[in-house]
Amino acid sequence: MRSALPNVFAAALCSVFFALCISALAGTSAKYRLDTLAEDLDYPWGLAFLPDGGILITELGGTLRLLSPDGTLGSPIEGVPAVYRASQGGLFDVLLDPDFARNQTLYLSYAAGDSDQNGTTVARAALRNGRLQDVSVIFTTNPSKYAPLHYGGRMILLPDDSILLTTGDGFDFREQAQVVESELGKTIRILRDGSATGNPFEQAPRVWSFGHRNPQGLAIAKDGTVYQHEHGPRGGDEVNIILPALNYGWPAATYGIDYNGALISPYQELEGMEPPIHHWTPSIAPSGLAIYEADVFPEWKNSLFVGALVDREVRRLQLSDAQVIAEETLFSELDSRIRDIRVGPDGLLYILTDGVGGALIQVRPSHAPSVAAPGAE
Ligand SMILES: [Ca+2]
Numbered sequence: 001m002r003s004a005l006p007n008v009f010a011a012a013l014c015s016v017f018f019a020l021c022i023s024a025l026a027g028t029s030a031k032y033r034l035d036t037l038a039e040d041l042d043y044p045w046g047l048a049f050l051p052d053g054g055i056l057i058t059e060l061g062g063t064l065r066l067l068s069p070d071g072t073l074g075s076p077i078e079g080v081p082a083v084y085r086a087s088q089g090g091l092f093d094v095l096l097d098p099d100f101a102r103n104q105t106l107y108l109s110y111a112a113g114d115s116d117q118n119g120t121t122v123a124r125a126a127l128r129n130g131r132l133q134d135v136s137v138i139f140t141t142n143p144s145k146y147a148p149l150h151y152g153g154r155m156i157l158l159p160d161d162s163i164l165l166t167t168g169d170g171f172d173f174r175e176q177a178q179v180v181e182s183e184l185g186k187t188i189r190i191l192r193d194g195s196a197t198g199n200p201f202e203q204a205p206r207v208w209s210f211g212h213r214n215p216q217g218l219a220i221a222k223d224g225t226v227y228q229h230e231h232g233p234r235g236g237d238e239v240n241i242i243l244p245a246l247n248y249g250w251p252a253a254t255y256g257i258d259y260n261g262a263l264i265s266p267y268q269e270l271e272g273m274e275p276p277i278h279h280w281t282p283s284i285a286p287s288g289l290a291i292y293e294a295d296v297f298p299e300w301k302n303s304l305f306v307g308a309l310v311d312r313e314v315r316r317l318q319l320s321d322a323q324v325i326a327e328e329t330l331f332s333e334l335d336s337r338i339r340d341i342r343v344g345p346d347g348l349l350y351i352l353t354d355g356v357g358g359a360l361i362q363v364r365p366s367h368a369p370s371v372a373a374p375g376a377e
Pocket residue numbers: 211238248249250253254274275276
């Protein structure tokens with residue numbers, strides 16, 4: 001479809017003005033092309049790669065779609081539990097069970113409830129004969145809240161095959177992010193049957209870490225490091241490394257201010273609270289997070305890829321020893337709000353653009369032959 005030219009002019013300039021260009025260039029960007037694999041998606045939000053090469057895609061309105069290995073986009077899969085679709089609420093992420101090939105089991109995160117009482121919820125189901133069966137709710141955020149805002153909703157598997165889930169602070173309930181017993185503004189760790197053992201807080205058995213605002217990015221590196229990002233208010237979007245029992249500060253410590261300009265806290269950092277490893281002011285509105293450790297794009301190895309809704313682009317953060325040493329803007333030619341970005345089992349990047357008419361975009365090296373894909377040019 002579209003290709004990016006190598007950044008030869010910048011590279012030439014930087015050979016002259018080397019010192020000025022270290023952080024801007026650090027690992028001159030790879031040459032790539034963008035192919036549209038699926039389009040006319042309705043607010044796509046998350047995806048999962050199936051063992052047979054298919055891709056499951058969630059849509060915020062409460063539909064789950066299958067992009068078959070032959071490139072056909074299926075009708076909504078039957079059996080998805082009813083979601084609370086309002087404002088930021090709806091169907092969020094899809095995560096495959098580690099034994100999916102044997103048990104066809106997957107997990108969906110979504111907003112459930114009504115305008116008085118709703119919250120981030122996780123259901124477990126089996127995808128058999130093209131529909132979801134044996135659906136059971138294994139997690140509901142306690143307490144519920146009323147605002148249809150700030151749900152978090154991203155899931156990953158930890159190395160012990162338990163599920164890590166982000167929840168938001170519910171917007172009107174930000175102080176609860178500092179209350180360990182509340183499941184608002186937390187990362188939650190549950191076993192795959194919804195039970196919880198081995199977590200750090202006796203009084204809050206499902207809570208893994210606290211002090212979060214609205215995390216919509218979660219990724220785990222091969223070495224087990226868990227990266228997360230979260231929306232700040234006005235400014236103060238953050239990237240964090242998540243460890244159990246730690247306090248990530250919101251709203252006691254933040255680099256952002258309130259939407260109306262008011263100070264939320266006089267503190268950007270506080271003793272006993274984990275500072276972000278990277279933060280953005282003004283906000284980019286991050287959604288979707290991938291860590292690139294594959295070999296297809298050697299220039300991008302050991303990078304975080306962060307989707308940006310407001311900035312309509314992707315930020316690549318070059319890592320060294322789990323620290324961000326450089327930042328690069330990519331894929332702004334899509335001119336789209338970016339909802340999710342993932343690394344496929346093939347080592348390629350996959351991007352979901354947000355909104356009505358959202359698309360699944362594949363990023364492949366520009367020198368590699370394109371596979372037959374619907375919408376590819
Ligand atoms: Ca923080």
